[in-house]
Amino acid sequence: MASPRRCRARLRHKAGRCRNWPVPGKARCRFHGGLCTGPRYTSPEKIAERAKKMAAGRDAHFARLHAAGLKHCGGRPPANESPDARRRRLEAKLLRREVKLIRLKEEKIERAWVEAAEKTKAMREEESHEPSFEELQADFERRRREALARLRRY
Numbered sequence: 676m677a678s679p680r681r682c683r684a685r686l687r688h689k690a691g692r693c694r695n696w697p698v699p700g701k702a703r704c705r706f707h708g709g710l711c712t713g714p715r716y717t718s719p720e721k722i723a724e725r726a727k728k729m730a731a732g733r734d735a736h737f738a739r740l741h742a743a744g745l746k747h748c749g750g751r752p753p754a755n756e757s758p759d760a761r762r763r764r765l766e767a768k769l770l771r772r773e774v775k776l777i778r779l780k781e782e783k784i785e786r787a788w789v790e791a792a793e794k795t796k797a798m799r800e801e802e803s804h805e806p807s808f809e810e811l812q813a814d815f816e817r818r819r820r821e822a823l824a825r826l827r828r829y
């Protein structure tokens with residue numbers, strides 16, 4: 676078993692623990708967080724400031740999407756959604772899914788067509804294959820050797 680002084684990280688791909696030496700004064704090796712210096716924002720003010728910046732970044736992202744005429748994902752339908760609005764929303768959802776399925780089906784058919792066409796082409800090329808000079812020469816050479824071998828037998 677690994678000594679307790681080794682890195683204490685558990686392995687993902689198999690049973691056991693990392694066997695590297697930990698970073699001095701730490702419990703993990705440099706690959707498993709030993710170099711980590713802890714959270715960057717510790718005071719409540721710093722955390723609040725960071726959250727504000729993150730929210731601002733998210734808003735800016737949505738503003739860019741809206742400017743491009745796109746909708747952002749996520750969110751839940753409004754609690755006071757009218758039955759009519761709900762029906763429209765669900766219909767739009769079904770429509771989007773249907774369009775996606777049709778597109779997938781078309782791609783599948785397209786791929787099958789391309790494969791069949793390539794197969795036919797390959798078969799035709801094989802049928803109308805004319806031997807090259809080198810192939811004729813090799814064939815002639817083979818026959819000559821066979822003839823000589825037959826002669827030697829007598």
Ligand SMILES: [Zn+2]
Nearest residue numbers: 682693704707
């Ligand atoms: Zn480790």
